[in-house]
Amino acid sequence: MRGRVSRGTILAFIGPAVVGLAAVGIAPLLYALWTSLHFFNLTKLRRVEFIGLENYGTVLTDPVFWQALGRTMTLLGIALPLQIGLGLGIALILHQPGLTLLKTLARLSLVLPMATTYAVVGLLGQVMFNQKFGVVNQLMGGADINWIGDPTNAFVMIVFWDVWQWTPFVALVLLAGLTMVPGEIEEAARLETSNWWKVLRHVQLPFLVPGLVAVLILRTADTLKLFDMVFTLTRGGPGSATEFISLMIQRVGFRAFDQGLASAQAIILLIITIVLAQIYIRVFYREV
Amino acid sequence: MKLRQFFGTTALTAALAASAPAMAWSLKEAAAPYAGTEIDVVFLLRPGYEAIEAMLPEFEEETGITVNIIKHPYENALGEQVRDFVAGGDLDIALIDLVWIGNFAENEWIVSVDEIMEKYPDIIDPDLDMDDFFPLVLNAFGGWNGTIYGLPFDNYSGLLFYNRCMLEEAGFDGPPETWTDLKDVYGPALTGDGKYAFALQSKRNETQSADSFARVIWPFGGSFLDADFRSNLMSEESQAGLKFRQDLMQYMPDGIVAYDHAETVNAFAQGDVAMITEWSAFYSTVVSPDTSRVADCVEIAPEPVGPAGRKPALGGFSLAVASQAGEAEQAAAWLFIQWATSKANAGEYLERGGVPARQSAYADPALAETYKFIPALVESWQDGVPEFRPRFAEWPEITEIVQEWGTKMMLGEVTTEEGAQEIGERMEAVLEDAGYYSGDKPLAQ
CATH class of the missing domain: 3.40.190.10 (Periplasmic binding protein-like II)
Structure with missing residues (x-):
């Protein structure tokens, strides 16, 4: 079969995708790499010069970078387990037999948070969490909680919105994993035991692992590049309370215009993301 | 020249x-x-x-x-x-x-x-x-x-917008003449029952640098830089201004570090805040009954005077x-x-x-x-300081530093001395890199 397809045909099919990927993915990455090795400030273009790894040295010794990274990891460490726990719960409920129409409606409604534009989520948050007029405080019996202006509350608010928006994604991925479990095996297991935990642990979980690894990788990458929602909601404040790593990079690159330093920060972030993804795959991933 | x-x-x-x-x-x-x-x-x-x-x-x-x-x-x-x-x-x-x-x-x-x-x-x-x-x-x-x-097109000066009705109710027949009076006399009398004497917009963006930080250092005799372009933020005068801001926060709404212009003007227009120092450009918003509940009570005065005189915000x-x-x-x-x-x-x-x-x-x-x-x-435009915020090419980098540490001061995460020290060191590093200390660039701001 293989011999029948000419090399030209293969190239014709794969070539455009490779060229497209190179144009929109590889070329900007290489340019960012080049920029990161230079003093490159948009408002001082006459001074562009090769400075080797100086930008990387600046990033790695800058406490602000590590604080922003730590903040981002804290968000990931809090939001991701919540999303997985709630998502698994929703998936298990939707996997129960019966109530087909309701389940279909529930599945459809799960798409809504994901379909909401990130920036709009932030703007909604500004209104809903307004200390004086916001619906959240009203629902809490007219509480006078300062959500946006208090560092801790602002962080809690970001966690809330991230969980609200991405738990449905986790639920749908895990629900897809549950549907992969062969019906006869699951049925046999249920005949063997009425303990749902045993069924989940020994029968369903192995089929959920690939989905869970995908969730870990995607959500980690998403959290590391979380920008729009936070930018429109708190702009990284108050103080630095919600200045996550991507907001910091945007600030350096587009508000202080130091593209060289921002590129070095972005490259380091990319390396961190790749390393984390590799760790997830090696530690958690198992073929069923 | x-x-x-x-x-x-x-x-x-x-x-x-x-x-x-x-x-x-x-x-x-x-x-x-x-x-x-x-x-x-x-x-x-x-x-x-x-x-x-x-x-x-x-x-x-x-x-x-x-x-x-x-x-x-x-x-x-x-x-x-x-x-x-x-x-x-x-x-x-x-x-x-x-x-x-x-x-x-x-x-x-x-x-x-x-x-x-x-x-x-x-x-x-x-x-x-x-x-x-x-x-x-x-x-x-x-x-x-x-x-x-350039020719001046959209022109602002910082002004004191005050709610005459709230002030009269509290027994005042006019606005405070000095920043000290605003804090020590008007502050306690006008704060309480969900109302506040003053709101100083301090969100972490240019608002923090221009409307909040710079606004308190100049009237107290401070400045960002001294004559040699070294940080002047540790000077007694700059520190007095920054400490004044910390003290004044007790008469401002909670979460003032999240207040930008919109929140501040709205708080004033809703009658929750008796006084704000805002740009002249917001005049039409606060006197229009469509956007202000206190339109009939709005009066305008120059910004209060500090020990160094009236140094209103200029933008x-x-x-x-x-x-x-x-x-x-x-x-x-x-x-x-x-x-x-x-x-x-x-x-x-x-x-x-x-x-x-x-x-x-x-x-x-x-x-x-x-x-x-x-x-x-018109009075404010006689007394303003052109370098209220330094106008050199390095300001976009420096304002980011001021925004970060100015907000940390207000949140109590660092003292005014610690914050000023950090801003000073980072600001001087930017200026050194730009060539101001080596004589490559003139000391123009």
């Missing part, structure tokens, strides 16, 4: 006026060679821009020049313009906040007024009258290192011709700038919600009855 160049510009204008042909200069005739030209400019989403936009059809009809307006919120305007100028884009006019002028001038993205006058003498309105602009405003908004680049924008524009576009751009900032249009601009920088526009004492902010504004 500064004076010589300034007077050079003025003298050239006067000479052009004197040598004008017998037939009167008209916009229509001056613009005739450029009819059909399109020019691009960035505008902000603020009343002064809406005012000129409403007047624009008249200009376009008269000249045949089309003005394409690209609207951005303030926070995006610098980035959009920098990217356009770096990439040799389409903008023909630069909209310049006073803290961007050094950046734009040093990068040669804008053309000086002198150059325009020499290059396009036929389009200079004999009634341009550069002397009619408030000197402080022209120099601060449009000038850099002795050269005038505003000029319009300058972009050097990347083609010749026809440059000429058309100048015609638009000249028209938008002209003496002849200043009255209508004021009526429509703009704040002109023309002295002649405020000459009629009766105007103060309609526009309560005028006396305070």
